[in-house]
Amino acid sequence: MAAAAGLCAGGQADRPQQITRVVRADPRTGKLVRSVITTAKPVAAHRAAETASEPRPIFPAAPAAAAVAPAPRPAGLDEAVEQISARQSLPPQLVHSVIKVESNYNPLALSSKGAQGLMQLMPATARRFGVANAFDPIDNIQGGTRYLKYLLDLYKGDYRLVLAAYNAGEGAVEKYGSVPPFAETRNYLIRVNRQIQKWSMAGPAHPESKPAEPQPVELKPAGPDHIREIVGADGAVRYVSR
Numbered sequence: 001m002a003a004a005a006g007l008c009a010g011g012q013a014d015r016p017q018q019i020t021r022v023v024r025a026d027p028r029t030g031k032l033v034r035s036v037i038t039t040a041k042p043v044a045a046h047r048a049a050e051t052a053s054e055p056r057p058i059f060p061a062a063p064a065a066a067a068v069a070p071a072p073r074p075a076g077l078d079e080a081v082e083q084i085s086a087r088q089s090l091p092p093q094l095v096h097s098v099i100k101v102e103s104n105y106n107p108l109a110l111s112s113k114g115a116q117g118l119m120q121l122m123p124a125t126a127r128r129f130g131v132a133n134a135f136d137p138i139d140n141i142q143g144g145t146r147y148l149k150y151l152l153d154l155y156k157g158d159y160r161l162v163l164a165a166y167n168a169g170e171g172a173v174e175k176y177g178s179v180p181p182f183a184e185t186r187n188y189l190i191r192v193n194r195q196i197q198k199w200s201m202a203g204p205a206h207p208e209s210k211p212a213e214p215q216p217v218e219l220k221p222a223g224p225d226h227i228r229e230i231v232g233a234d235g236a237v238r239y240v241s242r
Contacts (some may be wrong), residue, residue, distance in 0.1 A: 077105065077118075077137060084141050088149040094159075095119075095145055097195035098166065101188065107137045119144030163189050 022231040056204040085092040102120040103109035117140035129144035164179040171211040
């Protein structure tokens with residue numbers, strides 16, 4: 001019985017209780033006796049009392065912010081170049097030409113010097129312009145166009161200096177105050193300029209929204225490092241210094 005009573009008491013302990021104090025006459029002595037009566041309170045009433053006692057918020061809860069869907073990735077490289085170039089106010093012909101000369105549209109291109117991806121970004125340049133993965137085509141184009149835009153602002157729209165700095169570095173352009181007298185750099189300007197002219201002759205896809213085109217790069221003889229373009233009988237193009 002004691003065990004059963006203990007179980008019952010344990011079962012009642014977790015239930016909400018109501019305590020009532022009563023004063024009444026003892027039937028044997030006639031004296032007033034105070035007694036305490038404990039009864040179980042209905043669960044529903046107990047919960048209602050708890051709810052009523054809870055503090056109410058002064059201000060209503062703010063509505064949850066609506067989720068913003070990320071912009072869809074471009075369907076292809078042409079679309080990517082168009083969209084990303086427009087964001088940087090760059091001619092898409094320039095970006096296409098740099099990609100063609102730098103990597104021939106190979107997103108996994110890796111040079112002997114460590115330049116990576118479509119626009120051949122050096123790791124330091126990639127980090128400088130927020131590229132997380134230089135071998136991701138979209139990420140690479142975004143970083144390359146940011147760099148080109150930075151150079152255009154730095155050199156006041158002088159495309160010769162922009163391309164020279166993209167190839168040889170800003171330090172080399174600053175050192176010589178112009179296009180550095182490097183055969184590789186002068187060769188680079190010729191090749192990019194040829195690609196720009198090809199794109200210009202092909203015509204823009206959207207002429208009404210076409211940004212200003214870069215002016216053709218004209219290289220003047222500069223001693224033994226001057227580059228000459230030679231087209232062979234088989235159509236192959238070679239560049240030689242004279």
